[in-house]
Amino acid sequence: MTPPPVNAGMLARDGLRFTLHALDAARARTALMGLAMAIGVAAVIVLTALGEGARQYVLGEFSSLGSSVLTIMPGRSETTGGAPPMLGATPRDLTLDDALSLRHSALIASVAPLVVGDAEVSAGARSRDVMVLGSTAELKSVRHLELARGSFLPAGDPFAGPAVCVIGETLKTELFGTGAAIGELVRIGDRRFRVIGVLATKGQSLGANIDDVAIIPVAAAQALFNTQALFRVLVEVRGRESIPAAKRAIETLITARHEGENDITIISLDAMLSTFDRIFTALTLTVAGIAAISLAVAGILIMNVMLIAISQRTQEIGLLKALGASPRLITRLFLGEAALLSLFGAAAGVAVAYAGLFGLRRLFPSFPLSAPAWAIAAGVGVAVVTGILFGWLPARRAARLDPVQALSRR
Amino acid sequence: MNDAPVIQLDGVSRCFVLGDEEVRALDDVSLSVKRGEYIAVMGPSGSGKSTLLNILGLLDQPSAGHYLLDGTDTTQLSDARQAEVRHRKIGFVFQFFHLIARLTAFENVELPLVLAGVAVDERRQRVQRALDELGLSDRAQHRPDQLSGGQRQRVAIARAAIMDPEVLLADEPTGNLDSASGADVIAILEALNARGITLIVVTHDPDLGSRARRMVRFMDGHVLSDATAST
Numbered sequence: 342m343t344p345p346p347v348n349a350g351m352l353a354r355d356g357l358r359f360t361l362h363a364l365d366a367a368r369a370r371t372a373l374m375g376l377a378m379a380i381g382v383a384a385v386i387v388l389t390a391l392g393e394g395a396r397q398y399v400l401g402e403f404s405s406l407g408s409s410v411l412t413i414m415p416g417r418s419e420t421t422g423g424a425p426p427m428l429g430a431t432p433r434d435l436t437l438d439d440a441l442s443l444r445h446s447a448l449i450a451s452v453a454p455l456v457v458g459d460a461e462v463s464a465g466a467r468s469r470d471v472m473v474l475g476s477t478a479e480l481k482s483v484r485h486l487e488l489a490r491g492s493f494l495p496a497g498d499p500f501a502g503p504a505v506c507v508i509g510e511t512l513k514t515e516l517f518g519t520g521a522a523i524g525e526l527v528r529i530g531d532r533r534f535r536v537i538g539v540l541a542t543k544g545q546s547l548g549a550n551i552d553d554v555a556i557i558p559v560a561a562a563q564a565l566f567n568t569q570a571l572f573r574v575l576v577e578v579r580g581r582e583s584i585p586a587a588k589r590a591i592e593t594l595i596t597a598r599h600e601g602e603n604d605i606t607i608i609s610l611d612a613m614l615s616t617f618d619r620i621f622t623a624l625t626l627t628v629a630g631i632a633a634i635s636l637a638v639a640g641i642l643i644m645n646v647m648l649i650a651i652s653q654r655t656q657e658i659g660l661l662k663a664l665g666a667s668p669r670l671i672t673r674l675f676l677g678e679a680a681l682l683s684l685f686g687a688a689a690g691v692a693v694a695y696a697g698l699f700g701l702r703r704l705f706p707s708f709p710l711s712a713p714a715w716a717i718a719a720g721v722g723v724a725v726v727t728g729i730l731f732g733w734l735p736a737r738r739a740a741r742l743d744p745v746q747a748l749s750r751r
Numbered sequence: 752m753n754d755a756p757v758i759q760l761d762g763v764s765r766c767f768v769l770g771d772e773e774v775r776a777l778d779d780v781s782l783s784v785k786r787g788e789y790i791a792v793m794g795p796s797g798s799g800k801s802t803l804l805n806i807l808g809l810l811d812q813p814s815a816g817h818y819l820l821d822g823t824d825t826t827q828l829s830d831a832r833q834a835e836v837r838h839r840k841i842g843f844v845f846q847f848f849h850l851i852a853r854l855t856a857f858e859n860v861e862l863p864l865v866l867a868g869v870a871v872d873e874r875r876q877r878v879q880r881a882l883d884e885l886g887l888s889d890r891a892q893h894r895p896d897q898l899s900g901g902q903r904q905r906v907a908i909a910r911a912a913i914m915d916p917e918v919l920l921a922d923e924p925t926g927n928l929d930s931a932s933g934a935d936v937i938a939i940l941e942a943l944n945a946r947g948i949t950l951i952v953v954t955h956d957p958d959l960g961s962r963a964r965r966m967v968r969f970m971d972g973h974v975l976s977d978a979t980a981s982t
Contacts, residue, residue: 351865351866351867351868352868355865355868362853362854363853365853366852366853656849657851659849660849660851661862662810662834662837663808663810663837663843663849664837664843664863664866665834665835665836665837665838665839665841665863665867665914666838666866667830667831667834667835668830668831668834669831670834670866744810744811745805745810748810748845748849
């Protein structure tokens with residue numbers, strides 16, 4: 342006869358088999374609990390993916406607007422100590438010459454000087470007050486403008502400024518109705534311009550309604566508004582990574598032209614982008630957190646159903662005790678069951694989430710949708726932890742069952 | 752085999768509180784059982800014989816007194832230690848079999864070995880041998896609901912004996928069986944006793960009780976008589 346074996350404890354593999362068996366024996370219960378967990382996990386993953394998608398979508402939109410575009414403004418916004426300068430604090434104007442000098446830098450792809458003013462635009466009896474932008478042909482590429490009809494400002498000597506203009510869609514409709522605008526003459530202020538192009542509808546773009554503007558050559562705008570000063574200079578840098586170098590190059594060039602005075606401010610979209618990035622990340626986390634509440638609900642459901650399972654399996658628990666299963670082993674078995682259930686549910690949830698995301702991608706192909714790895718890990722992790730946490734109470738109740746009463750039930 | 756008693760009860764009482772009434776299911780019971788004995792515990796229902804069996808099997812604890820199993824005072828042990836003692840030294844046979852419905856006969860018999868963490872190969876050998884001995888080899892892969900009552904009880908006995916316990920406790924083992932299968936079951940239990948396992952059978956069937964060499968009668972929580980047949 343072999344000596345009685347020492348109670349070394351159940352082998353992990355046997356525990357797993359026993360638990361799987363128990364889950365298999367109560368399929369409806371297993372399926373329902375798994376479903377609850379699956380919904381929770383799928384919600385976390387899909388909502389996180391949506392938040393991530395929104396973040397990437399917005400960042401993408403801004404990047405297409407030109408995250409490699411720098412805006413140069415006259416004047417320097419900074420706080421310095423010391424006495425105010427003797428000869429007035431008004432900054433030196435940015436001139437067209439300043440802008441054109443930037444073309445010499447190898448880091449800069451294109452330069453669009455900008456003069457902005459309000460003027461009345463009229464054609465025949467109709468007139469409308471709109472924003473008038475004075476610039477060059479390069480504005481089109483820097484601001485990613487598209488034309489519905491005709492052509493943009495011609496390239497050529499920026500100082501010449503032929504009397505042509507490009508108008509926005511709204512302005513075109515206001516002045517010409519449904520008729521053709523190309524080739525017509527309009528009056529802007531006290532000058533006459535020939536319409537050579539109509540902009541494609543783009544709507545609001547970084548604070549300006551691009552549908553309701555007239556764009557004329559920069560020299561014409563300077564004459565119209567009687568100024569030599571530029572409102573802004575837009576610079577497109579060759580590649581995002583050379584932005585810092587380009588900034589330094591611009592400062593050096595302008596400082597040299599402004600008698601050693603660094604009196605410009607350069608802002609990039611990067612700063613704005615990182616702000617949006619932070620906002621959307623916070624939003625995604627919030628949404629994921631709300632979705633995680635459904636996991637807690639699923640956890641409570643698991644607790645409930647485990648309690649029912651234990652009352653249904655009272656006799657089995659009594660038997661396990663009679664066969665010498667320690668309270669700890671019984672706790673482990675039932676905890677394992679809750680954990681395994683959550684794991685099944687979580688796996689199903691991941692599958693459901695992927696199916697859902699696949700469907701959404703088919704519906705909205707332009708919207709970037711993909712579940713970040715951390716969201717999947719977090720969803721599954723939270724599900725299993727919830728299962729174990731809420732499985733604890735039922736498991737302990739099972740371990741504490743009085744075997745005599747458990748066995749006397751039939 | 753040594754002569755020290757395998758079971759020693761000293762002044763064991765067990766009280767239950769039902770409402771505001773105290774019921775003494777066992778009242779100052781002392782009993783000594785030698786290794787390898789065959790005892791029938793008899794008495795009407797409510798006489799305390801089931802409570803005695805639960806205490807002997809460490810499923811229940813006495814309210815007062817001491818219970819020494821194999822020389823160890825079990826009343827001092829923790830839950831976990833009691834589970835271990837139950838695991839290694841005690842086998843149960845119940846009136847209602849208490850087989851796990853979702854497991855096959857083989858798996859039911861295997862369960863104590865599984866709980867002990869015995870290796871798969873050894874388990875398979877031992878279970879197979881036990882099933883062979885009880886003529887259940889061809890039923891190994893059947894679930895309890897595919898077995899007759901007598902077969903179920905034989906599976907339960909195989910499970911109780913698989914750990915080679917010191918003591919086999921049987922609570923009305925034939926109570927749910929027809930007389931033919933009942934006789935089978937008793938024969939198997941007696942065969943195990945012949946191998947040296949201490950057998951304690953609780954029953955109210957006088958025919959069954961009279962087969963035991965020693966008969967302990969219970970009434971109202973007291974030992975009414977304790978007679979050893981002369982052989």
